[in-house]
Amino acid sequence: MGTRDADTGRQSIMLAVWQLIAHHGIEAVTFRRVAERAHVSVGRIQHHYGTRDALVRAACAAMIEGAHAQYQELPDDPSARLKHILLHALPDSPRARFGASVWHAYLAKSVDDAEISRLLAETKRGTEDECVRLIKLSTRPPGDIDARIAARRLLALADGLTVRVLIGDLSGREAHELLESELAALGR
Secondary structure, three states: OOHHHHHHHHHHHHHHHHHHHHHHOHHHOOHHHHHHHHOOOHHHHHHHHOOHHHHHHHHHHHHHHHHHHHHHOOOOOHHHHHHHHHHOOOOOOHHHHHHHHHHHHHHHHOOOOHHHHHHHHHHHHHHHHHHHHHHHOOOOOHHHOOHHHHHHHHHHHHHHHHHHHHOOOOOHHHHHHHHHHHHHHOOO
């Protein structure tokens, strides 16, 4: 199998895992169900991932890698990049709702899976560090705000708003407006 075919197969498998998680939870992920959705053999999945846990973890890592690749494609504009970090996960479209529900299933799984916990913590730290960097590149004087505290507040707000939109307590539009107003207050 060529590299392109292998990549397509891997993408199909990852998408199948995410679909199962989004619609039925992580516990619904089995080799058989993934194989059916991805239109590949169970043996192929077992060969590449070995165990169900390894498959779930690989799909978590692939989700993170995909978000990082998408971020790398953005223009090199600190304000646009900061805005993207804060707004991209708000479930204000079917696609974003799908991604947020899968992400939150991984958050729940991190309680009893040290590898997923490590992946998510590493990702959150990297996201926070990038927000700090972007805030420092803003037009405000460096002493005007503590960039680390500002980054943590913005990320916590974005995380909390995502949950409220997922449960239907706020609309995606309301969440976007609130985050936009917080960014405007920072001069972004």
